[in-house]
Amino acid sequence: MINVRIVLAYSGGLDTSVILKLMQEKLGAEVITVTVDVGQKDDFEKIEEKAYKFGAVKHYYIDAKEEFAENYVCKAIKANALYENAYPLSTALARPLIVEKLVEVAKKEGAGIIAHGCTGKGNDQVRFNLGIKALMPEAEILQPVAEWNLTRDWEMEYAKKHGIPVSDKIYSIDENIWGRSIEGGVLEDPSIEPPEEVFEWTVSIEKAPDKPEYVTIGFENGVPVSLNGEKMKLLELILKLNEIAGKHGVGRIDHIEDRSVGIKSREVYEAPAAVTLIKAHQDLEKLTLTKWVIEFKSIVDSKWSWLVYNGLWYEPLRLALEGFIDEAEKAVNGEVTVKLWKGNAIVVGRKSDNALYDVKMATYEKFSTFDQKLAKGFIELFGMQSVLAYNMLHGVHSTSNISEIKEAIKTLE
Known part of the structure; x- marks a missing residue:
């Protein structure tokens, strides 16, 4: 040639x-x-x-x-x-x-x-x-x-x-701003704990600071836009959070993964910012989205991840899923506080102008606006079919007098 x-x-x-x-x-x-x-x-x-x-x-x-x-x-x-x-x-x-x-x-x-x-x-x-x-x-x-x-x-x-x-x-x-993957050597034996030498972005739990560190992440339309009250571009925020969370041992991942070609492989990753941001984002969604959106979005999120992992970035389904995601994320605005400590990223606080949490409804104090008397009827309707099905399958019969019911019907006629 x-x-x-x-x-x-x-x-x-x-x-x-x-x-x-x-x-x-x-x-x-x-x-x-x-x-x-x-x-x-x-x-x-x-x-x-x-x-x-x-x-x-x-x-x-x-x-x-x-x-x-x-x-x-x-x-x-x-x-x-x-x-x-x-x-x-x-x-x-x-x-x-x-x-x-x-x-x-x-x-x-x-x-x-x-x-x-x-x-x-x-x-x-x-x-x-x-x-x-x-x-x-x-x-x-x-x-x-x-x-x-x-x-x-x-x-x-x-x-x-x-x-x-x-x-x-x-x-x-292989590494980029969102994570670091490590393969080969003793890691090919899934029974052996990864040696400390493979990690660069994170410290071991044993060497992590004894004192926790708190970070507050601001989101707009589901996207991180600030860290500890300081507005910054996403790239800068990720790099900064990789450093902060990594020094607390956050972001080590060791799991058995199913590759596209059918092989099961042992994969070791470091992703301090990714682990922290996804945890914070999921928590803010719980505060701002209805339970029906959250339930369905978990299916959408899983499929989106599957498509990207398996190289189907240009599959039209990805764009269709993102249409739903982008619409849902319009409500995901607010701040989440995360406690970084000994390998853990723990959400300890969240707030949003779009919060569906209402303390006047949730409280047990006397200023509650929730009418507890409504619960009895709700319970009857909510579980009616389940109770009837259980009774039918297990031969549990109603104590109602059938003849009395028939007489009542005649009266109505």
Whole structure:
């Protein structure tokens, strides 16, 4: 192949550096590398140097942190997004944004092929491939690790031959502003407690401060807009809360997860801000939304999370669900106070002008406006069918005199 132009999602790690060289070697390709900054703590200048050193004809660095917060994380907060009630979707949320930037570069540079370093075992291949197909259906997708059956041992040997630095790191780590995922090493044995060395954003419960810290988070239309009374952009708020909650050991997640490809995997995450904000947001919803909206929204939230996790960002159902979510969130305004202590984010206070809680109705004091006499009739009607069904199934008969009832009917006639 001659004059093949390929856009490569480039992290600067072993996989993508090997792929960069291989595509030149096997395909004679001109490779344009793209690194999207969603909050990972990388040296982006060194990544660019590596890209050119190993043969890239052009490199793009794209700072997308604020866009990620405003257009992606924002939606996840409103949806209380926790895949399988545990994972805040940090990696999953970032993939559609990265795909969008890859496609933009591919169209700009006239490249017909988009490549990435995903394996054939993980979820990211689904997210990348479906996203590219949706945004640029004419593009060819190249997935060398899976298509060329690359193994880590082979990659390391190839890297040594071509002067590509080989890291001795044990763990595979992906991070952005919304969370940090850690895989590999002893973590592949789900019976072993994660060693402290895998954590960077959070301290252990044993080392967390003995004194709790309180934070107050302000929400407008379901979106965090202030921290401890100070208005700030969502990106700044998340970064600040990652720091505050992390030092109290909040946000460690260790669970067994069902991947898109059917594999069960042990996943370890750090997400201090995500855990804190979702807890606060859910609590404010309880204060401001009717029980019927909350009940139905829990179904919507779960489905939204499932779609995002499984790479279906461009599925029309996501947009339809967000229509409902956005409408419901119009009432979710107010402040929530969270107590951060020894690995826990505990909601201890909440207030809102839209609160459906009325102390005059809820109180047991004499100023209560609730008419307790109404309860008796309500109970009769509320449980009538359940009681009748139980009596029927268990042979419990009414003590009413049937003949008296018949006589009463005749009188009415």
